[in-house]
Amino acid sequence: MKFRIYRYNPETDAAPRMQTYDLNIESGGKMLLDALVLLKEQDDSLSLRKSCREGVCGSDAMNINGRNGLACITPLSSLKEPVELRPLPGLPVIRDLIVDMTQFFKQYHSIKPYLINNDPPPETERLQSPAQREHLNGLYECILCGCCTTSCPSFWWNPDKFVGPAGLLQAYRFIADTRDQATSERLDDLEDPYRLFRCHTIMNCVDVCPKELNPTEAIGHIKDLMIKRMV
Amino acid sequence: MVNRVVVGAHYGLRDWLFQRVTAVVMAIGSVTLAAYLLWQSDMGYDRWTGLFSSQPVRAFALLFLISLFFHAWVGIRDIVMDYVKPAAVRLAIHIVVVLALMMYSIWSVQILWGM
Numbered sequence: 001m002k003f004r005i006y007r008y009n010p011e012t013d014a015a016p017r018m019q020t021y022d023l024n025i026e027s028g029g030k031m032l033l034d035a036l037v038l039l040k041e042q043d044d045s046l047s048l049r050k051s052c053r054e055g056v057c058g059s060d061a062m063n064i065n066g067r068n069g070l071a072c073i074t075p076l077s078s079l080k081e082p083v084e085l086r087p088l089p090g091l092p093v094i095r096d097l098i099v100d101m102t103q104f105f106k107q108y109h110s111i112k113p114y115l116i117n118n119d120p121p122p123e124t125e126r127l128q129s130p131a132q133r134e135h136l137n138g139l140y141e142c143i144l145c146g147c148c149t150t151s152c153p154s155f156w157w158n159p160d161k162f163v164g165p166a167g168l169l170q171a172y173r174f175i176a177d178t179r180d181q182a183t184s185e186r187l188d189d190l191e192d193p194y195r196l197f198r199c200h201t202i203m204n205c206v207d208v209c210p211k212e213l214n215p216t217e218a219i220g221h222i223k224d225l226m227i228k229r230m231v
Numbered sequence: 232m233v234n235r236v237v238v239g240a241h242y243g244l245r246d247w248l249f250q251r252v253t254a255v256v257m258a259i260g261s262v263t264l265a266a267y268l269l270w271q272s273d274m275g276y277d278r279w280t281g282l283f284s285s286q287p288v289r290a291f292a293l294l295f296l297i298s299l300f301f302h303a304w305v306g307i308r309d310i311v312m313d314y315v316k317p318a319a320v321r322l323a324i325h326i327v328v329v330l331a332l333m334m335y336s337i338w339s340v341q342i343l344w345g346m
Contacts, residue, residue, distance in 0.1 A: 157313040188241070193312065197243035200309075226244045 001025055001035065002082035005046065009095050016093070020082070027076035032083070033060055036071055047096040055210060058145030061088055062097050068147035068208040088150040090159065103159045104146050104166070111163060111171040111189070116182035132178045139173035139218060141211050142166060148205035148215055154198040161194035165205035165215035168196060172218035175225065187226055196222060250305045253298035260295040289343045296339045300332040 001023050008016035021039050033053055040046050048071075049059040055073040063086040064074055071085075091099040117126065149155050149164035163171065171190060174180045190196040196219060205215040271278060282288055307328050315321045 154313070191244050192240040193243040193246060195243070197247050198312075223244070223247070227248065230244065 001027060001076065003035070003039065004082045004084045005039075005096070006086040007046070007096055008093050010093065018084075025076070027079075030076045031072050032064065032074040032076055032079065033072040035076055035083075036060075036085075047098050049098055056143060058143035061145040061147045061150075061210075063087065063089060068151045070145060070147070070210045073210060088146055090150045090152075090156040091146075099146075099150075101146060104149055104164070105144075107149075107159075107163045107167040108144065108170060110195075111167050111174070112182070112186070113170045113174065115174065115177065115180050116185075117179055118181060126179045128178055135176045135178075136173060138213055139169060139176060142169055142173075142213055143211060145210065147208045147210055148213075151204040151208045152199075153202070153204070154200065158194060158198055162198035163190070163195050165199075165219070168199070168222065169213060169215040169218045171196075172222050175222060183225070184229070187222070187229060190222060191226060246305045246308075250302055253302040256298040257295060257302065260291065260298075283343065292343055293339060297336060300336055304328065304332055 003021040003023065004018045005021060006016055007013075007019045021042070023035055023039055023042070025035055025038060031053075033050060036046075036048055036050075040048070048062070050072065051057040051059040053060075053072045055070050058070065060071040061068060062071055064071065065080060065084050068088060076083075085097060087093050087097050087099045091101065091103065094100050144166060146166065148169075149166045152162075152165055154162050155164040168190075171186060175183050175186050180186075199216075199219050201216055201219075203216045206213075206217075209215070267282075268274060283292065308325065311321055311324050315324060
């Protein structure tokens, strides 16, 4: 199989380049990450992140033939050759396919991704009914791989001000949680023209999410709550 | 340095809602006008002036145009927010756009009631 992979070491290279690789591999039943591991055996200067290799950790998010995804759950047989691999767009490149996720996590932390509840902790857990728990489905599964946020043009233009789809999905995850008491503060925090309202519902996030989550829908729910609160 | 968090411009929701509402007004206006034009095959000068001599038509046309101007304001401001970073240039563009839209509003009244 033929590959074209983005190579760039900001410390030594003047500009990024695309390097061509040829790999003898049977595509049947194998994932893109398997091929990348073999390529790294060929050329150990090729840099990428990987960890769980089963779509749970989110380390190997990259731009695959123009579309963000996880290498470990992308079947080789689904890819058109030459397979073009680039780092996630919109973030600074550390080396080759490795990007600096600092800005992404800064935005994630800014929505206070933890339960805020000022009541004294009960003897047992804070319980929810099955119906209340049901609201968290489709929200808590996010693995923070960054595929959605880095496919969002609003994040490319304003990474310091727009929270991005991953962060907003998590914001709604805590707003929707019946055990959380900071709904109003959370809505206040997102009501300015940038943090949530840079979203223009183009749904790139929904298109690329490897966990098939729907940040656009979560953003819509947050807007609904803001309107309900206002009128 | 004090680690300040500058948050507090709470007009994100208002502007977003405004853009939705004005879009609905414009959609109703456009579809109604399109349907009228399809229904009326020969639209001459007399028909046009006759149509716009009715006060409700004038009022709705003005509502349509004001909606368009508000919608355009939010839209242009959004584009400027994404692409124009220096505050001075941004402010200058905002002022020019707002003044132009205000002028268009006055001009619209003049056109609609001057026919």
